[in-house]
Amino acid sequence: MDAAARAEAASVVWRPQPGPQTALLACPVFEAFFGGARGGGKTDGVLGEWAVHADRYGAAAIGLMVRRTRVELAETFERARALFGPLGATFTAVPMRCVMPGGARLTFAYLERDADAEGYQGHSYTRVYVEEAGNFPSPAPIMKLFATLRSGAGVPCRIRLTGNPGGPGHQWVRARYIDPAPLGWQVIRDDRTGLERVYIPSRVTDNRHLGADYVSRLKAAGSPELVRAWLEGDWSVIAGAFFPEFDAGRHIIAPRALPEHWQRFRSLDWGSARPFSVGWWAVSDGTLPDIARGALVRYREWYGSTGEPNVGLRLTAEEVATGIKRREASDPGQVLGVADPAIFSSDGGPSIAERMGRAGVTFKPADNARVARMGALGGWDQVRQRLKGDAEGQPMMLIFATCVDAIRTLPALQHDGSRPEDVDTEGEDHAADEIRYACMSRPMMRDAPPVQKPLPPGVFRIADLRPERARADGRV
Secondary structure, eight states: OOHHHHHHHHHOOOOOOTTHHHHHHHOOSSEEEEEESTTSOHHHHHHHHHHHHHHHHGGGOEEEEEESSHHHHHHHHHHHHHHHGGGTOEEETTTTEEEOTTSOEEEEEEOSSGGGGGGGTTOOBSEEEESOGGGSSOSHHHHHHGGGBOOSSOOOOEEEEEEOSOSTTHHHHIIIIITTOTTOOOOEEOTTTOOEEEEEEEOGGGOTTOOHHHHHHHHTSSOHHHHHHHHHOOTTSOTTBSOTTOOHHHHEEOOOOOOTTSEEEEEEEOOSSSOOEEEEEEEOOSOSTTSOTTOEEEEEEEEOBOSSTTOBOOOOHHHHHHHHHHHTTTSSSOEEEEEOGGGGOOSSSOOHHHHHHHTTOOOEEOOOOOSOBTTBOOHHHHHHHHHHOOTTSOOSEEEETTOHHHHHHGGGOBBOSSOTTSBOTTSOOHHHHHHHHHHTTOOOOOOOOOOOOOOOTTOOOGGGGSHHHHHHHTOO
């Protein structure tokens, strides 16, 4: 390298690495999700994209950089100082803001509560960046920021998000960006809005600044499944799952006919703006050799969602009751029910449980203990115990493959940051709650009726000698 080349290299504060970072900076798509693995250069990628945007449009470039918590935001802010300070950018702590030499402004903010996004309505930005989108349990606050993307100066408006597998928002991130095109690089057009989005996968191997020692440290930091998620961006792995015991191979079974004499019951977690969840269960008496005696089999579910993550159908209690009756009309025997005790409360009018009862669907209050107390197992412990199985290793909870929302949401539950023994209730926990009610209901087994052995010819039981039975049998 000659002296001129060395001088030019010394004057370059940052340049995108070939591959995903370069693709992000050149991406013309309105919405881009950048990431998939740890160490893929995500923060530098979005800060670099902002620098290019700011240089091109000057004072007309107005950006917002968002993270879930202030602690996370401080890390990004310090990285911006390191990158943009040598370029002549100025910084203020309150508000947390960077002003580039040409007048472009980038504000740093955190949305610790979903309602915090309301404070940005009416703002106008040409760029919105959401770092670690998977830390947001719901996409709702992020979706609200879409309305802030507008410009009267003809500047193209874009939103850029980053993230890894895991976190409370794993499911909605996966559903929005990964599932439509698992390999990435494919532009997806939203049929409802007409807007386009793309997933730009980034792996640790794309970051040439990280050596083998970084990979070794990651491998030492977690389970094989977690390390695979971190290194390969494997979205089928649930990092930090509350129920790591859940195993699709053990707990999911193909639908089948169940013995009619098995006890049936249902469990309900109520929701209106958020989804409600109803699960139907059969209690095994051990007559099927591959299902343990006492195991719960979830053979049907009804998840009251619009299809958007964590958005409910807003049905009335009467409409839900009607739907329940229709679905269980062909079930053998009486179907009992347990539900969240909250539906039994009334405030100046009939309770939800009372209204459903009038429509012909009754419940009794479920045991709503979430965590262990006074030596008794809590609800989550009961669920965990059934997932682990009996002494022989047979699972004590099985789920029909048709119960897609329980299968989708139960293994994705995350630990509450302040109460590790509880789940993060900001996630999609509705099916999990009614599963907990089912496990806490002390379900009873109903044994098969005894099979009567045939008697020798000419010998009758006392009941068989009654005139009405004899006439029915054609003996008189």
